[in-house]
Structure formats: structure tokens, C-alpha cells
Amino acid sequence: MSKSTPFDIVIFGGNGDLALRKLLPALYHRHRDGALSDDGGIIGAARRGLSREDYIAEVREACVRHVGIHFQESVWESFAKRLDYVKLDATKLADYQGLADRLKAQPQRTRIYYLSTGPELFSGICHNLASSGLVCPECRVVLEKPLGRDLASADAINESVAEVFAERQIYRIDHYLGKEAVQNLIALRFGNALFEPLWGRSSIRDVQITLAEQVGVENRGPFYDNTGALRDMVQNHLLQLLCIIAMEPPTSIDPDAVRDEKLKVLRGLRPLEGKEAVLNTVRGQYRAGAIGGSPVPGYLEENGVSPDSRTETFVALKTEIDTWRWAGVPFFLRTGKRMQDRVAEVVVNFRQVPHSIFSQAQTPGANRLVIELQPDEGVQLHLMAKAPGDDMELRPVALNLDFAKTFTTRKADAYERLLMDCLRGRLTLFMRRDEVNAAWRWIEPILDAWDHQGDAPKAYTAGTWGPAASSALVGRQGYAWHEES
Numbered sequence: 001m002s003k004s005t006p007f008d009i010v011i012f013g014g015n016g017d018l019a020l021r022k023l024l025p026a027l028y029h030r031h032r033d034g035a036l037s038d039d040g041g042i043i044g045a046a047r048r049g050l051s052r053e054d055y056i057a058e059v060r061e062a063c064v065r066h067v068g069i070h071f072q073e074s075v076w077e078s079f080a081k082r083l084d085y086v087k088l089d090a091t092k093l094a095d096y097q098g099l100a101d102r103l104k105a106q107p108q109r110t111r112i113y114y115l116s117t118g119p120e121l122f123s124g125i126c127h128n129l130a131s132s133g134l135v136c137p138e139c140r141v142v143l144e145k146p147l148g149r150d151l152a153s154a155d156a157i158n159e160s161v162a163e164v165f166a167e168r169q170i171y172r173i174d175h176y177l178g179k180e181a182v183q184n185l186i187a188l189r190f191g192n193a194l195f196e197p198l199w200g201r202s203s204i205r206d207v208q209i210t211l212a213e214q215v216g217v218e219n220r221g222p223f224y225d226n227t228g229a230l231r232d233m234v235q236n237h238l239l240q241l242l243c244i245i246a247m248e249p250p251t252s253i254d255p256d257a258v259r260d261e262k263l264k265v266l267r268g269l270r271p272l273e274g275k276e277a278v279l280n281t282v283r284g285q286y287r288a289g290a291i292g293g294s295p296v297p298g299y300l301e302e303n304g305v306s307p308d309s310r311t312e313t314f315v316a317l318k319t320e321i322d323t324w325r326w327a328g329v330p331f332f333l334r335t336g337k338r339m340q341d342r343v344a345e346v347v348v349n350f351r352q353v354p355h356s357i358f359s360q361a362q363t364p365g366a367n368r369l370v371i372e373l374q375p376d377e378g379v380q381l382h383l384m385a386k387a388p389g390d391d392m393e394l395r396p397v398a399l400n401l402d403f404a405k406t407f408t409t410r411k412a413d414a415y416e417r418l419l420m421d422c423l424r425g426r427l428t429l430f431m432r433r434d435e436v437n438a439a440w441r442w443i444e445p446i447l448d449a450w451d452h453q454g455d456a457p458k459a460y461t462a463g464t465w466g467p468a469a470s471s472a473l474v475g476r477q478g479y480a481w482h483e484e485s
């Protein structure tokens with residue numbers, strides 16, 4: 001692996017949850033792997049008054065906890081030398097002088113501003129950086145999700161950031177795209193000739209994408225209660241996965257070639273408006289239950305959540321993509337907190353044989369491709385085979401690929417990959433402005449329809465697969481969710 005060029009990474013919100021839990025441990029790992037230039041500094045910036053030593057102590061504690069068995073004292077000591085801290089209120093221009101004093105201006109030195117704060121600060125930070133003379137051609141800015149809460153607010157942020165940074169300098173994160181398993185999905189589709197002839201309406205009956213979590217809102221109650229599952233998971237992660245599954249083969253892996261194809265999928269999504277949105281979506285909210293045998297509180301009892309909240313913690317929906325390839329193929333998407341299992345998977349159900357020559361009727365969904373993204377990574381291809389014996393009795397069998405057994409090297413966390421891509425100037429796994437807009441354009445009518453409908457989300461018990469209406473949504477088409485079939 002080649003080392004990065006010299007760099008400075010400034011993490012706005014450097015003492016926040018994301019920075020301490022994900023970003024700094026990811027940088028530690030890359031330092032340990034030798035991927036970072038020896039001449040590279042990491043500066044945390046936030047309002048809290050911390051000395052450099054205090055900050056290093058906080059980052060150390062976070063790395064011990066989140067790096068786990070890969071934490072080594074000798075590696076930490078050299079990593080800590082990269083760290084610095086600036087007390088800065090991002091809304092106050094005068095505070096940027098402290099940052100300017102710490103940054104080295106050198107040609108060819110990459111500078112990354114990672115905005116790990118609420119999106120309401122993004123515009124101000126970019127403009128204050130510009131006014132302080134801190135924006136250079138080698139500068140890149142990373143924008144965390146959620147980028148706004150609707151099309152207008154997302155576009156206002158994008159517009160304001162674009163006044164300071166060119167599109168090639170803007171890295172909009174969707175950390176799902178950094179997951180090895182998600183990139184494997186791209187490899188599976190476009191690195192094998194096998195699937196392409198089958199990949200469309202002639203062979204595929206339906207596609208199901210599930211992102212189920214066992215965790216609740218953890219310490220992010222106020223954020224989540226103001227956001228909900230549709231904005232938190234569907235607008236970004238689920239739609240990005242859908243794009244990878246449904247897009248046409250790009251001409252290359254170049255950023256714009258891939259992003260152009262994803263954009264076409266988003267534009268081809270059939271709008272869910274008014275009654276269509278109500279009919280084809282299910283909102284849920286968890287109630288007290290048990291996860292893995294331990295009792296957990298209901299959503300309304302969580303810290304920072306309004307006791308009469310109508311925020312959804314579960315969404316299931318059916319959509320279609322109006323293109324020649326996908327006409328008539330339902331795509332079922334589902335995500336939820338406090339679900340029975342932690343599962344991220346894509347299930348592609350193939351059509352039945354057109355005419356069975358066997359006396360036994362074919363099992364529905366007999367041919368199925370299951371792509372497991374989380375917690376285990378694997379691909380299973382379900383087929384029918386003859387059971388041993390004198391009779392022609394068919395049984396379902398699975399060809400099973402377990403990535404952990406096939407590739408034994410340490411699997412990098414999504415943020416490791418994305419931070420390195422940003423250092424190396426690779427935009428393929430980041431979202432372009434028009435993609436984000438197209439996603440919001442499709443999501444907004446669903447939010448409007450829900451507001452108009454005025455119903456509360458349907459209750460579901462923590463530790464289940466969501467409200468019964470979710471099974472009914474798929475059942476209406478004559479199908480069933482993967483775990484029910």
C-alpha cells in the first residue's frame with residue numbers, strides 16, 4: 001500500500017461521538033498499517049476548552065475502547081504525536097486564527113476539513129474558512145450525513161458550500177459505501193459475467209434490501225427524534241444500496257461514470273406520492289420488549305425523546321424503477337431499530353421455472369441470491385438439487401461463500417477506507433450533489449404524505465421484525481420477507 005502524501009486533517013467536532021468512536025480509531029488503524037505519510041497532522045477542533053494533553057488523553061481512551069485488540073502502546077505513542085487540538089467556536093470568525101496558526105501551508109500538502117458537526121454549521125464553517133484564507137486548491141471538505149432534512153435545506157447547504165469549494169473538493173459521506181461488503185456488491189455485479197444476463201425483469205421476481213439494527217437510539221435521542229428512520233437510513237444508505245443493485249454497468253470505476261449511473265436509478269424511481277405513499281409504506285415505532293433475552297425500553301421512554309413522539313423507528317416500503325431493465329419488479333426496502341437481529345442483506349428472488357417437468361411443484365423463491373453485508377459477509381446462491389434416492393425428489397441447497405473464511409486479512413472499517421480515499425483524492429465512493437438532491441426529491445413526497453395522513457406510526461415490540469403491516473405489504477404481492485419464507 002502506498003503512503004499518502006503529507007497532509008493535515010482538521011476534524012470540526014473532534015471531541016464528538018463520531019470523531020472519538022469512528023474517525024480517530026480509523027486513523028489510528030491506518031497509521032498502524034503504515035498508510036499515512038509521516039508528515040501528517042490531525043487537529044481536533046471544538047468549543048470545549050481542552051489542552052493538547054487533555055485531548056490526547058481523550059483520544060487515547062477512545063482508541064483503547066474502539067480499536068480493541070489492535071491497540072499497541074508503541075503504535076499509540078507515534079500516533080499521538082500527530083494529534084493537536086484547537087478550541088474554536090465554528091460560528092466565530094476570530095476563532096479561526098488559532099487554526100490558521102497550526103496549519104502548514106505547503107504546496108502539494110493535502111488538507112482535509114472533516115465537518116463532524118451538525119449540518120447547520122456546515123455553511124458557516126466553509127465561509128469562515130474562506131474568510132480566514134484557509135481554503136487552498138489542495139483543500140478538501142468532508143460533509144457528514146444527514147445533509148439537511150429535505151431538498152430545500154440540503155440544496156441550501158450544497159449551494160453555500162459550493163461558493164467556497166469546487167465539486168471536486170467536496171466529499172459527501174455515506175459510510176455504507178465504505179463498507180467492504182458494499183464494494184463487494186459492485187465486484188459481484190461487474191466483475192462476473194455470470195449475473196448480467198439474469199439481472200433484470202426477465203429473470204428477477206423481486207428484490208429485498210434490509211438494514212435491521214438491534215440497537216435503539218443510544219445517546220442520540222434528540223437527534224433521532226428530530227430525524228426518524230426515513231431520513232436517517234432510507235434517504236441515504238438504503239437508496240445507495242438500491243442504486244448499486246439496480247444501476248446499469250458504468251463505463252469505468254471513475255467517480256462520475258459510477259455516479260451518473262446511480263443518478264439514473266434515483267431518477268427512475270417511481271414517485272410515492274399521496275395515496276401511493278400511504279399504500280406502499282409502513283412506519284413503525286418500537287415499544288418495550290427484549291433483545292437477546294434482555295429487556296429494553298420502548299422508544300418513548302428513551303432519553304431525549306418526546307413522550308408523545310410520532311417519529312418512526314422503522315420503515316418498510318415497496319417501490320419500482322421505471323426503466324426497461326426493471327419494469328414491474330418490486331423492490332422492498334426495510335430498516336428499523338430494536339429489531340430481532342442485526343442484519344444487513346440484499347435478497348434477489350428469481351422467477352420460477354416457466355414449466356416444471358417434475359411432479360413436485362417448484363418451491364417459490366427456490367432460486368435466490370442472498371448477499372449478506374452485516375454482521376457476516378457472504379454470498380449464498382440457493383438452487384434446487386436432486387436428493388439422493390430412486391425418486392426424482394428436489395431439495396433446496398445453497399452454494400455458500402463466506403468472505404471471512406476466504407479472505408483472512410483484517411477487514412477495514414468503512415471510515416478507514418473513506419478517509420484514505422479522501423486523502424488520495426478518490427471520489428467514487430462519495431455522493432455527488434445531484435445524487436443527494438435526487439434522493440431527497442424522491443423522499444420528500446413520502447414525508448408530505450405521512451404529515452398529511454396524520455396517523456401515528458404502528459407500534460411494534462422491540463426484538464421483532466417490525467409491525468405486522470410490514471409483512472402484509474410484501475404479502476399483498478404474494479411474496480414474503482426473506483426470514484418468513
Ligand SMILES: NC(=O)C1=CN([C@@H]2O[C@H](COP(=O)(O)OP(=O)(O)OC[C@H]3O[C@@H](n4cnc5c(N)ncnc54)[C@H](OP(=O)(O)O)[C@@H]3O)[C@@H](O)[C@H]2O)C=CC1
Pocket residue numbers: 012013014015016017018019045046047048088089090091115116117118119121144145146
Ligand atoms: N455519531 C454517529 O454515529 C454518526 C454521526 N453522524 C453525523 O456526524 C455529525 C456529528 O455527530 P456526533 O459526533 O454524533 O455529534 P456530537 O454531538 O457527539 O458531536 C458534535 C461535535 O460538534 C462540536 N460542536 C458543536 N457545536 C460547535 C460549534 N459551534 N463550534 C465547534 N464545534 C462545535 C461538539 O463539541 P463542543 O460542544 O465542544 O463544541 C462536538 O465535538 C452529525 O452531523 C451527525 O449527524 C453521521 C453518522 C453517524
Ligand SMILES: O=C1O[C@H](COP(=O)(O)O)[C@@H](O)[C@H](O)[C@H]1O
Pocket residue numbers: 213232233374
Ligand atoms: O448512519 C447511521 O448508521 C448507523 C448504522 O450504521 P452501521 O454501520 O452500524 O450499520 C445507524 O445506527 C445510525 O442511526 C445512522 O445515523
